[in-house]
Amino acid sequence: MENIYYPHKGVVKEIKEETPKIKTYRLKLDKKLSFRAGQFMQLTVPGVGEAPFTPSSSPGEVEEMEITIMRTGRVTSVLHKEVKVGDFLGLRGPFGKGYPIEKFIGKEILIVGGGVGLAPLRSLIYALFDRIEEIKQIYICYGAKSPEDQCFKDEYKDWERKKKVSLNLTIDESHPKWKGTVGLVTCLLEKDYLKKIGIDIKNSYVVSCGPDVMLKFVTFKLLEVGFKPEQIYLSMNRRMSCGFGKCARCNIGPYYLCKDGPDMCYADIKDYPNVFC
Amino acid sequence: MEVLLDKNRIKNFIEVLLGYGRVFASWEKEIFSNRGSKTRRFVREIKDNFSDYYIPKVRTFDNFKSFVLPGRFKVAEYPSEKWIDIGEKGEKEVLLGIKACDLNSFYMIDKVFLEDSLFVDPFYKKRRESLILISSDCGDSLDSCFCNVLGFSPYPEKGFDINIVELKEFYLLEIGSKIGEEISKNLSLNQAGKKELRERDEKRRKVKDKLEKQNREFSKAFFYLESIAEQAFDSDSGWELGSACVSCGACTNVCPVCYCFTLFDRKGEKENNYKRFMVWDSCQFKGFSQMAGGLNPRFSHIDQFKNRYYHKFFRFYKKFGVYKCTGCGRCIDNCLGGIDMREVFLGALEGVKR
Ligand SMILES: Cc1cc2nc3c(=O)[nH]c(=O)nc-3n(C[C@H](O)[C@H](O)[C@H](O)COP(=O)(O)OP(=O)(O)OC[C@H]3O[C@@H](n4cnc5c(N)ncnc54)[C@H](O)[C@@H]3O)c2cc1C
Ligand code: SF4
Numbered sequence: 001m002e003n004i005y006y007p008h009k010g011v012v013k014e015i016k017e018e019t020p021k022i023k024t025y026r027l028k029l030d031k032k033l034s035f036r037a038g039q040f041m042q043l044t045v046p047g048v049g050e051a052p053f054t055p056s057s058s059p060g061e062v063e064e065m066e067i068t069i070m071r072t073g074r075v076t077s078v079l080h081k082e083v084k085v086g087d088f089l090g091l092r093g094p095f096g097k098g099y100p101i102e103k104f105i106g107k108e109i110l111i112v113g114g115g116v117g118l119a120p121l122r123s124l125i126y127a128l129f130d131r132i133e134e135i136k137q138i139y140i141c142y143g144a145k146s147p148e149d150q151c152f153k154d155e156y157k158d159w160e161r162k163k164k165v166s167l168n169l170t171i172d173e174s175h176p177k178w179k180g181t182v183g184l185v186t187c188l189l190e191k192d193y194l195k196k197i198g199i200d201i202k203n204s205y206v207v208s209c210g211p212d213v214m215l216k217f218v219t220f221k222l223l224e225v226g227f228k229p230e231q232i233y234l235s236m237n238r239r240m241s242c243g244f245g246k247c248a249r250c251n252i253g254p255y256y257l258c259k260d261g262p263d264m265c266y267a268d269i270k271d272y273p274n275v276f277c
Numbered sequence: 278m279e280v281l282l283d284k285n286r287i288k289n290f291i292e293v294l295l296g297y298g299r300v301f302a303s304w305e306k307e308i309f310s311n312r313g314s315k316t317r318r319f320v321r322e323i324k325d326n327f328s329d330y331y332i333p334k335v336r337t338f339d340n341f342k343s344f345v346l347p348g349r350f351k352v353a354e355y356p357s358e359k360w361i362d363i364g365e366k367g368e369k370e371v372l373l374g375i376k377a378c379d380l381n382s383f384y385m386i387d388k389v390f391l392e393d394s395l396f397v398d399p400f401y402k403k404r405r406e407s408l409i410l411i412s413s414d415c416g417d418s419l420d421s422c423f424c425n426v427l428g429f430s431p432y433p434e435k436g437f438d439i440n441i442v443e444l445k446e447f448y449l450l451e452i453g454s455k456i457g458e459e460i461s462k463n464l465s466l467n468q469a470g471k472k473e474l475r476e477r478d479e480k481r482r483k484v485k486d487k488l489e490k491q492n493r494e495f496s497k498a499f500f501y502l503e504s505i506a507e508q509a510f511d512s513d514s515g516w517e518l519g520s521a522c523v524s525c526g527a528c529t530n531v532c533p534v535c536y537c538f539t540l541f542d543r544k545g546e547k548e549n550n551y552k553r554f555m556v557w558d559s560c561q562f563k564g565f566s567q568m569a570g571g572l573n574p575r576f577s578h579i580d581q582f583k584n585r586y587y588h589k590f591f592r593f594y595k596k597f598g599v600y601k602c603t604g605c606g607r608c609i610d611n612c613l614g615g616i617d618m619r620e621v622f623l624g625a626l627e628g629v630k631r
């Protein structure tokens with residue numbers, strides 16, 4: 001019988017520094033693995049512990065995987081400080097449902113990311129690029145603290161060049177090196193701005209990932225400008241351990257984020273207590 | 278099928294059980310000290326000197342959950358091929374004398390660890406399948422017992438290999454499975470007659486009546502459990518008793534159905550060898566849901582307190598169609614804050630009405 005607690009090996013092939021606090025790890029997997037965009041992995045730093053991360057690479061890749069990680073606490077600090085190319089990490093998963101991509105066919109997709117929250121969305125963006133003929137339009141709205149804090153900077157040009165893609169960036173406060181929009185990511189969701197980029201609110205879905213406070217204000221802004229709760233998908237944050245609905249800590253109302261999420265339709269969760277922390 | 282065992286033959290019965298594997302029994306002992314005597318009931322392995330063994334009338338202080346979910350055990354060593362697949366069969370363990378509530382608890386936890394075919398817990402499965410369950414009727418109830426208000430009976434109705442009912446002159450054995458049948462065949466016992474069955478039913482009625490009497494005032498709160506579960510969690514009124522909670526986690530530790538755990542990793546003794554353990558956790562601990570940066574969806578003390586109720590009577594119920602509580606009352610006996618779950622529900626019911 002397979003041991004669901006056993007972490008399989010992923011050898012670090014490459015480490016890329018995205019920002020001073022965020023690094024992308026490219027892992028070579030010892031066991032082929034396919035996932036749906038939005039599904040997450042439990043990543044083990046050997047002897048230190050596990051934490052959940054959503055791959056940032058394309059779901060089409062089965063032998064290698066990229067995971068983009070921000071340094072915040074115990075596990076991620078050891079990871080950033082001590083893990084080098086050639087070391088191995090542990091992987092369990094994939095877990096969770098992933099984005100309902102089938103629903104997105106024929107629709108416009110508004111992708112709203114903040115900080116390291118662009119990592120999971122990047123894998124969704126690649127998945128959508130693969131089916132771009134069936135998607136009407138993709139609007140990417142991304143906010144970071146400063147230009148130095150933007151993830152995946154060197155890919156923006158490629159994304160923008162694609163047809164049916166509109167990329168919109170903002171940083172929190174003005175910065176000598178920045179000529180674009182300044183303000184929290186919600187400023188890209190103001191009515192006027194959405195009108196300018198031409199989104200058809202009625203015929204769209206929104207997908208958002210970022211820190212808890214950001215998700216909260218993004219949701220309220222979206223509702224204010226006319227999106228329905230049914231159109232909004234949020235990558236919710238909860239502490240996790242098992243990844244498969246047993247340890248019972250990752251819940252919103254009756255849902256387990258590790259099984260029923262982590263991306264939840266706002267309509268399904270909005271009436272339960274403590275949706276946002 | 279029901280058969281009769283002479284009371285003095287309980288030793289033979291245990292001898293047969295010992296042939297199947299290790300035997301762990303509900304055990305009662307009078308403990309004398311200069312402050313007087315006290316009856317203690319606990320779980321103990323039977324190896325020899327069981328000639329004066331008898332089955333206690335009520336449940337033990339300890340629960341039996343460690344037989345399927347030990348408090349701390351190793352679930353992996355990595356990287357090591359040996360741990361990728363876990364063997365199927367474990368050695369048999371016999372649980373003797375367990376009561377209906379503890380029997381029910383296994384069937385509740387099974388839902389979590391066995392039902393999801395994609396993620397069957399191999400350690401749980403192995404331990405669970407190795408159990409031989411010899412249950413027994415309650416001959417009395419404790420003040421904290423409230424199985425009846427949750428719709429359960431103080432005697433096992435299904436899910437046992439053999440159930441034992443103590444009658445005046447015999448032990449009546451109800452056979453519930455193939456393995457139970459095999460065990461009883463070893464003893465060549467006589468069929469029970471109408472008289473003994475009548476005596477059993479009479480005994481059962483008595484204990485049930487007593488339970489109903491002692492829990493009468495609470496039954497209305499449990500009658501509305503579903504609607505309380507749906508509504509009360511949104512409001513803070515009615516939960517005042519929770520302010521006595523000191524977040525010690527005793528309630529979840531002694532609960533036979535609380536299964537929440539966490540995984541933690543350690544370096545092994547050898548180079549390039551790491552170990553992963555599963556340990557009991559508790560939703561009553563602050564760290565249970567705490568995320569990076571100190572964010573916590575159950576930050577307030579009362580939200581944390583409520584979660585235990587919410588999980589048992591709402592979330593679990595929604596997922597599996599049963600409540601996650603047997604009514605054994607252990608959490609009541611062991612709460613440092615002196616909190617009685619039954620009174621909490623009465624309060625919550627009032628909160629909903631308010
Ligand atoms: C489904 C999901 C996907 C995620 N994807 C990414 C990603 O792609 N990139 C990224 O940088 N971060 C991601 N996170 C957040 C990331 O899991 C936390 O930053 C990480 O757990 C912090 O671990 P730590 O040990 O360094 O922090 P500590 O605060 O020391 O946390 C200790 C433990 O608590 C748990 N924990 C702490 N914070 C969180 C949290 N926010 N969410 C869940 N569990 C937590 C972990 O098990 C962690 O090991 C994701 C979270 C979830 C739930
Ligand atoms: S919640 Fe209390 S009464 Fe219910 S099963 Fe657990 S310990 Fe027993």
Ligand code: SF4
Pocket residue numbers: 521522523524525526527528529561611612613614615616
């Ligand atoms: S046993 Fe009582 S005091 Fe301790 S955590 Fe449970 S409810 Fe709180």
Ligand code: FES
Pocket residue numbers: 239240241242243244245246247248249250256257258259
């Ligand atoms: S992470 Fe264990 S139940 Fe979701």
